[in-house]
Amino acid sequence: MSDNTALEDATGAGAHPPDAAAPDPKRWLALTVVLLAQLMVVLDGTIVNIAMPSAQKALHIDDANRQWIVTAYTLAFGGLLLLGGRIADYVGRKRIFLIGLVGFAGASALGGAAQNEAMLFSARALQGAFGAILAPAALSIVTVTFTDVKDRAKAFGVFGAISGVGAAIGLLMGGLLTEYANWRWCLFVNIVVAAIAFAAAIPIVQESKAEGNTRYDIPGTLLSSIGIAALVYGFTEAAKTGWSSTGALVSFSIAAVLLVGFVFLESRLTNPLLPLRVIWHRNRGGSYLTSIILGAGMLGMFLFMTYYFQGTLHWSPLKTGVAYLPFSGALIVIAGVGSALLPRVGPRVMMTFGGLLATGAMAWLTQLRVDSSYAGMILPAFILMAAGMAFVFVPLGNTSLTGVANHDAGVASAVLNTTQQVGGSLGVALLNTVFTTAVASFITAHGPAQAVQGAIHGYNVAFTVSAILIGLSTLVTFTMIRKDSQNSIETEHVDATAGTPAPVHVG
The missing domain is CATH 1.20.5 (Single alpha-helices involved in coiled-coils or other helix-helix interfaces)
Known part of the structure; x- marks a missing residue:
């Protein structure tokens, strides 16, 4: 295996099972186990998003620090993902998969039992760290288990779909658990899921690992x-x-x-964590830059709309979760439409159009008021944002791999996921800072009696910055993404999930 790849085996490039002619008879059972782990990671994001206001109140976390509930996870996940892929390849994918499950469950238990903000933030960082080894291990298990190209395509199609479906399930579960049990169960539930996946993986999943140089950066x-x-x-x-x-x-x-x-x-370095040649290519570099800026801008909607629903409108956690369902459903449906349109219109047109839709959705939300109508004001913005994200993320997996060499396909795929996590971390931190600053200025000017209106002002300012960021990502797409003769890459040379919208972690 080349030293220049981080997730080569995790995505199909460089993964060579011992006997490609003999498919694993337990491969579909192994896929079920991997999907259970993936579902846990996706659920964790959306469940925690709904539980944030309750956790903040219970642990007396101030508005400036609450963003660490999100960023502690995404920072650790995004920062360690490339290294996590190498560890899974070199130590053994099944072994790291099992370790990741145990670690993720343990970190979830720690977070569920948190008595203060430091304990919760630390637990979330641990979740991200173990998620960073669990995710690439899961992908690599699917790749080395499914040796037939058609079977592998089906497997990764289901793998991609579980992210969208899991996000919707997480919104409902987050609302149910927070309202009828306790916000802590939004973390404790991971223990049960991880235990089932661990027990099933031992007899079903086969071990595999890469040979050769095993140096880490x-x-x-x-x-x-x-x-x-x-x-x-x-x-x-x-x-x-x-x-x-x-x-x-x-x-x-x-x-x-x-x-x-x-x-x-x-x-x-001769074996860098990130070979710079991967990002210097115009289409790939433009894709990664788009991913960072878009990730920074779009998470503002999830963060602040949750607080608007529960803090301003005084909706229950369950009602908040249900309110997000049209967004999840629209994202799944429109992503399917986008996949069919991509070969006809090309990535640049589709991504630019999607970016404009998403920018329009955020601009629409800058008109939010204390008594805004869900059906007339908020729902249209959700549908517009879902359409925009789908039209951007469907081509993004392809453009991020434009012209990439076979031995760099794994790291190119991993960088895309990493940029989304890092962009989300920076965006949540920036937008939360913008929000708290705007609220403080408004209350200073109008008095404490206007605190509710001050929060609305803060949301609108944050949404304005979000719209600017998404608009900037659209400009990057329009100016940098170009048609390329190498834009169509053989399936076995790239991440098999490239044709599906990349998972979006909001927690």
């Missing part, structure tokens, strides 16, 4: 992960003490030094 992992964490922490400090405060400026400076150091290091 630990310095690159540390520089990138700590650098991104410092950047997010800088936004948090800015929300508390102002953009020009010593804490914020020091954090931003540390982030700049570490991230520049990461790029310099990766250009010098």
Whole structure:
């Protein structure tokens, strides 16, 4: 296996089972086990999103710090995903899959039992770290288990679909558990799911691992992960003490030094965590940049609409979860339409159109009021945002692999998921800072009696910034994505999920 790949075997490139002519007779059972683990990870995101207001209130988390419920997870997941793929390949995919399940369940138990914000944030970071080894291990198990191209396509089709369906299930479960049990059960439920998957995986899933050089780029992992964490922490400090405060400026400076150091290091290593040739290609680079900026902009809707529903409209967690269902349903349906349209219109047209729709949805939400109608105001924005995201994410898997060499296909696929997580982390931190700053300024100008109106003002300002970010991602798409003669890549050379919308983690 080449040193320049991180998830090569996890996505099909470089994965060679011992006997490709003899399909595993338990392959469909193995897929069921992997899907159960994937469902757990997807559920965790949407369940936690619904439970956030209750957890914040129970643990007395202030508005400036609440974003760490999301970003602690996404930072760890995105920052360690590339390394996690290498660990799964080298140590053994089944072994790491089992370790990931146990670790994810243990971290969920820790989070469910959290007595303060530090304990919850730490548990969420642990969940992200174990998720970063669990996700690529699950993908690689599917790839090496399904040796037939048609079977593999079916398997990954189901794998992609479970993300959309799981998100909808998570919204309902989050509402039910938070309202009728306790927000803590939104984390405890992972223990049950992980235990079932663990018990089933032992007799069903076969072990496999890559041979050859097994060196890891630990310095690159540390520089990138700590650098991104410092950047997010800088936004948090800015929300508390102002953009020009010593804490914020020091954090931003540390982030700049570490991230520049990461790029310099990766250009010098023979086995880098991220081969820079992967991102310098115009279409691939444009795709990753689009993914980061779009991820930063779109998560504002999930974060602030949840607080609007529960905090301003005083809806129950269950009603909040139900309110998101049209979004999930529309995303699944429109993604299918987008897959059929992609060969006809091409990625640039579809992604640009989708970006404009998503920008329009966020601009629409800037008109939110205390008594806005769900059917007349919020639902249209949800449907518009779902359409926009579907039209962007369906082609994004393909453009992020434009012209990529066979031995770089794995890392190119992994970078796309990583950029979504990192973009989401930065976006939540930035938008939460914008929100708290806007609310504080409004209350200072109008008095504490206008706190409710101040929150609405904060939402609208945050949505405005979100619209700007999504609009910027659309501009990047329009200017950088081009048709390429190598845009059509053989299935066995790329991530088998490239034709499906990438999973969006909102928790």
